[in-house]
Amino acid sequence: MPESVYDELRTPERCSDGLNAIPQEESLPPNWMVLRGLAHACLAIQGFGGWHLAAEDYAALTGRLNGCKFLAAYDALGRLLAFHRAHPGVTVRPRTSDGGAAACDFAIESVDAGGSSQAYPGATVRLELHGAFFYPTSLRTNGEILLDHDLSPAIQTLEWSGDRITVTFLAPEGLDSYPQTFDVTVRYMKTEITAPDALTILDPASVPQTLAPSGLAGTLKAPAFAVAR
Incomplete structure (x- = not known):
């Protein structure tokens, strides 16, 4: 590509x-x-x-x-x-820029844990991006998902259509305390985008017996955020 x-x-x-x-x-x-x-x-x-x-x-x-x-x-x-x-006779060795604006921007459109911004540990979380300028599968090798720039859950699945990409990952388990709310960041090479306070992990001990650990009712549609570095 x-x-x-x-x-x-x-x-x-x-x-x-x-x-x-x-x-x-x-x-x-x-x-x-x-x-x-x-x-x-x-x-x-x-x-x-x-x-x-x-x-x-x-x-x-x-x-x-x-x-x-x-x-x-x-x-x-x-x-x-x-x-x-x-300078027709000059040769130089270009270097990779350490700063400057990205050529392209993308945005996090939503973070959804089974219809909610709240999830139990181990639940599947869907992250939707739009304006993606990169080949989707390269997100696995050149990008990552970060929770509070600390935890880095593995990408489970990737789906895409045009410039929209849907990524899934599992809500983290074994946290020190519950509930915990995380900023969700997608980093691709030197460009990253963050949705603040986009995902809350609930206490697994509080899950209702009638509710599978795939999130609670409700919907979060996170607004598009500007590229941050």
Whole structure:
């Protein structure tokens, strides 16, 4: 997927790997083409050649891109080409940015434990995201769910449609005290989003015998929160 190659190209040491992951075809769709141009420029500025290939892709892409990642890649490619024109004999080693704004944002839409923001230990919790800009399964390898930036429950299932992703995890067990309310954070690479006080874990000793440990009645629809770092 082009989105995962973009993530790879954010690390300059992996530009060669990113280029190798791009389909080896002369005529590519715009999203692949901009990544190919960026990979060539990333290598060229380090002295490995390929400026003419990067410039050809850049020139062919005017007005043809959409999507935050690919527009960000186009902007980065343009800035590398401008640097080369201003300093044609210079080679440098790019570095990964430690700050700055994310190219794309996503948001937590809801946290739901069987129709409630309250759950008993071991219950299944559904977390819904929208505006996801990454390939959903990469959340397992490049992301995580955090409760109060402390507990990190494993992802159980992933479902997606368009830019919406539904993730499930199990409410934590063995807490020191009950009830406990947690901020729920989703971190993907260097971008993270938090829904404050979004999940409460109830005392397992208080579960009614007629209620399976899958949450209580009620509904929480958490608002969309701005990206935090």
